[in-house]
Amino acid sequence: MDEGFIISQSDKRPIYLQIMEQIKQRIAVGDWTEGQLIPSIRQLAVDLQVSVITVKRAYLELEREGVIVTQQGIGSRVSSNPGLGMRLQEQELQQHLEQAIRISALLGIRPEQLEGRLREALDKIATKELV
Amino acid sequence: MTDLAVSFRGVGKKYRYFTLDKIDLSLPQGQIMGLIGPNGAGKSTTIRILMGLVHQDSGEVRVLGRQMPGGQVAAKWDIGFASEDMRLYDSMTLDWHMSFMRSIYPSWDESYAQVLLKRFGIKREQKLRGFSHGQRVKSALLLVLARRPRLIVLDEPTTGLDPVARHEILRELTSAMADESRTILFSSHNTQDVEQISDRITFIDRGRIIDSMDKETYLDRWRRLRLEAPAGIQLPALPGIIDVKQTGRLAVATANAFEPELAQAYERTGARVQQIESMTLEEIFVANVEHSRFEQSTEEVAA
Amino acid sequence: MNGTIIPQLILKDLRLNRTAVIVPLGGGALGIGMFMRGGLVAVFGIITFFTAMILSASMLPTQCLLGERKHQTLAFLMSLPLSSIQYTMAKMVTALGMFLGPWLMLVIAGMWIILSRAGVPHGLLPLFLTLCVLVLAGMCVVTCVDLVSESEGIHGIAMVAVNVSYGLAWTLIATSANVRAGIESPVPVWDSTILSVLGGELAFIAVLLGLTLFLQARKKDFI
Numbered sequence: 001m002d003e004g005f006i007i008s009q010s011d012k013r014p015i016y017l018q019i020m021e022q023i024k025q026r027i028a029v030g031d032w033t034e035g036q037l038i039p040s041i042r043q044l045a046v047d048l049q050v051s052v053i054t055v056k057r058a059y060l061e062l063e064r065e066g067v068i069v070t071q072q073g074i075g076s077r078v079s080s081n082p083g084l085g086m087r088l089q090e091q092e093l094q095q096h097l098e099q100a101i102r103i104s105a106l107l108g109i110r111p112e113q114l115e116g117r118l119r120e121a122l123d124k125i126a127t128k129e130l131v
Numbered sequence: 132m133t134d135l136a137v138s139f140r141g142v143g144k145k146y147r148y149f150t151l152d153k154i155d156l157s158l159p160q161g162q163i164m165g166l167i168g169p170n171g172a173g174k175s176t177t178i179r180i181l182m183g184l185v186h187q188d189s190g191e192v193r194v195l196g197r198q199m200p201g202g203q204v205a206a207k208w209d210i211g212f213a214s215e216d217m218r219l220y221d222s223m224t225l226d227w228h229m230s231f232m233r234s235i236y237p238s239w240d241e242s243y244a245q246v247l248l249k250r251f252g253i254k255r256e257q258k259l260r261g262f263s264h265g266q267r268v269k270s271a272l273l274l275v276l277a278r279r280p281r282l283i284v285l286d287e288p289t290t291g292l293d294p295v296a297r298h299e300i301l302r303e304l305t306s307a308m309a310d311e312s313r314t315i316l317f318s319s320h321n322t323q324d325v326e327q328i329s330d331r332i333t334f335i336d337r338g339r340i341i342d343s344m345d346k347e348t349y350l351d352r353w354r355r356l357r358l359e360a361p362a363g364i365q366l367p368a369l370p371g372i373i374d375v376k377q378t379g380r381l382a383v384a385t386a387n388a389f390e391p392e393l394a395q396a397y398e399r400t401g402a403r404v405q406q407i408e409s410m411t412l413e414e415i416f417v418a419n420v421e422h423s424r425f426e427q428s429t430e431e432v433a434a
Numbered sequence: 435m436n437g438t439i440i441p442q443l444i445l446k447d448l449r450l451n452r453t454a455v456i457v458p459l460g461g462g463a464l465g466i467g468m469f470m471r472g473g474l475v476a477v478f479g480i481i482t483f484f485t486a487m488i489l490s491a492s493m494l495p496t497q498c499l500l501g502e503r504k505h506q507t508l509a510f511l512m513s514l515p516l517s518s519i520q521y522t523m524a525k526m527v528t529a530l531g532m533f534l535g536p537w538l539m540l541v542i543a544g545m546w547i548i549l550s551r552a553g554v555p556h557g558l559l560p561l562f563l564t565l566c567v568l569v570l571a572g573m574c575v576v577t578c579v580d581l582v583s584e585s586e587g588i589h590g591i592a593m594v595a596v597n598v599s600y601g602l603a604w605t606l607i608a609t610s611a612n613v614r615a616g617i618e619s620p621v622p623v624w625d626s627t628i629l630s631v632l633g634g635e636l637a638f639i640a641v642l643l644g645l646t647l648f649l650q651a652r653k654k655d656f657i
Contacts (some may be wrong), residue, residue, distance in 0.1 A: 052308065
């Protein structure tokens with residue numbers, strides 16, 4: 001069962017994050033639907049040729065975010081409201097952006113400068129990971 | 132708590148020019164452990180003690196529930212072993228080797244062996260003498276995998292192989308783990324392989340275990356902090372930091388016990404945290420060995 | 435389950451070391467053929483005969499025993515479910531067996547010639563047997579030294595020692611008055627010198643094999 005996941009070695013982010021992102025993408029575009037059974041941790045580990053512990057971590061994080069649900073003995077499935085977890089993160093992102101705008105206003109940083117700083121940070125992420 | 136496939140407690144072995152010192156190691160069933168360390172660190176010796184080929188001077192070794200070296204005969208029925216310095220019989224064909232194994236091990240799975248022949252691209256009618264290094268390694272691995280042993284022990288399984296062969300081997304090793312009762316222990320120089328497929332990582336240098344823990348936790352503990360120090364200040368190595376390299380106002384601090392509070396602690400000293408980077412296992416390897424050797428030498432000076 | 439390994443190992447060695455069996459048989463047969471011609475050729479025949487036997491006593495351990503370490507196949511064998519004792523016993527049986535087969539054939543052929551050929555005094559028989567068992571003893575020495583030491587260097591030293599002792603033994607036997615008298619006799623004469631030498635050789639072999647098993651069991655670093 002090849003789900004078409006590809007782990008990029010040049011992507012500096014940890015593998016578990018890449019796995020999480022690809023699972024969320026599949027849900028977002030509708031390839032994986034609500035309630036659908038997804039590959040078991042072990043099966044995905046075999047398909048991706050990565051350690052079980054890494055896939056386990058990805059699944060645990062996804063479960064924490066409410067994107068998937070794991071039942072002992074049955075397996076994992078897309079949760080009934082996977083978007084909820086992602087929408088919460090959306091809200092978080094929005095809050096962060098608004099906060100950045102507020103703080104830079106306090107510091108006297110102009111919007112164009114803020115844009116520039118954002119671009120710089122984006123460039124840094126492209127080459128290294130910002131934790 | 133799962134059964135331990137491999138357990139070392141206080142294992143020691145003394146050679147003339149090398150000592151293996153108080154080795155503790157635990158590998159639960161169903162996991163893959165990657166053993167890494169510089170050349171001469173003791174990886175091969177540890178593996179040989181595990182196989183009962185070398186008797187330890189002190190300490191207890193249990194493999195698949197059996198004491199080693201006393202229980203080695205019983206244990207070896209369930210262990211598949213291949214090492215980089217091991218050779219098969221050059222004047223015989225791969226087919227002869229397969230028949231040899233098939234006649235000894237009742238667990239030999241001939242259909243799986245056929246699949247492996249195809250995947251590895253090796254011919255059973257050919258004599259081992261005519262095989263390239265990569266083909267020999269794959270042959271040895273085929274002889275191990277087709278038996279479906281409970282424990283697979285490999286000493287440098289991908290050393291000296293081209294990327295395609297490496298990929299083939301990693302794929303078969305991870306496939307073997309689809310069976311959750313299977314355990315793998317392998318030593319390797321290739322930190323990328325170890326980082327990718329290991330559940331646990333054990334670091335060994337100069338006969339001592341420096342670190343042994345699950346991979347994700349381990350990778351999370353190591354960070355590189357890029358700092359900008361206030362003028363004229365040499366930044367200290369705070370707790371959790373093993374090394375600070377500073378030239379002028381720019382410093383790089385290497386942490387082996389990273390927590391977010393560490394970044395804040397540096398900011399309290401007046402430094403600006405420009406960036407916090409995760410480290411590849413290779414970078415961790417070098418930093419860890421340097422640090423461990425520095426610590427050892429200061430220990431020796433103090434003693 | 436354990437019953438298949440040792441037979442498989444023996445079969446493997448028989449397969450791999452075929453030349454070490456063919457050489458003594460070929461050389462010994464040649465020697466016998468030369469002996470049958472009589473005269474000076476017969477003397478060379480005797481030399482050829484014993485040379486073939488001695489050569490096999492050296493070739494077999496080298497190929498069969500040292501070969502495993504030299505060709506790095508020892509780790510492969512020891513990853514199989516067997517102990518160092520079982521390995522040692524399998525190797526002993528193989529090496530000695532592969533030597534004894536041709537050896538027995540040569541001894542019997544030699545005995546037949548002595549007993550049936552006209553003009554050959556039967557008194558030669560005890561001496562012949564003693565010499566053959568001497569080579570067997572030498573073979574055991576080299577085998578056991580190789581098993582315990584696994585060293586080509588020590589194998590070489592053992593070979594030299596064994597060859598020197600062949601010479602010494604021969605001198606001892608040849609200068610014994612009893613033996614010289616016995617040779618000429620038309621009937622085999624089993625006097626005390628011959629018997630004690632033969633008995634000594636056999637006892638020596640038994641002790642050697644036992645000692646080897648003991649030492650192998652105590653080895654702490656098998657690889």
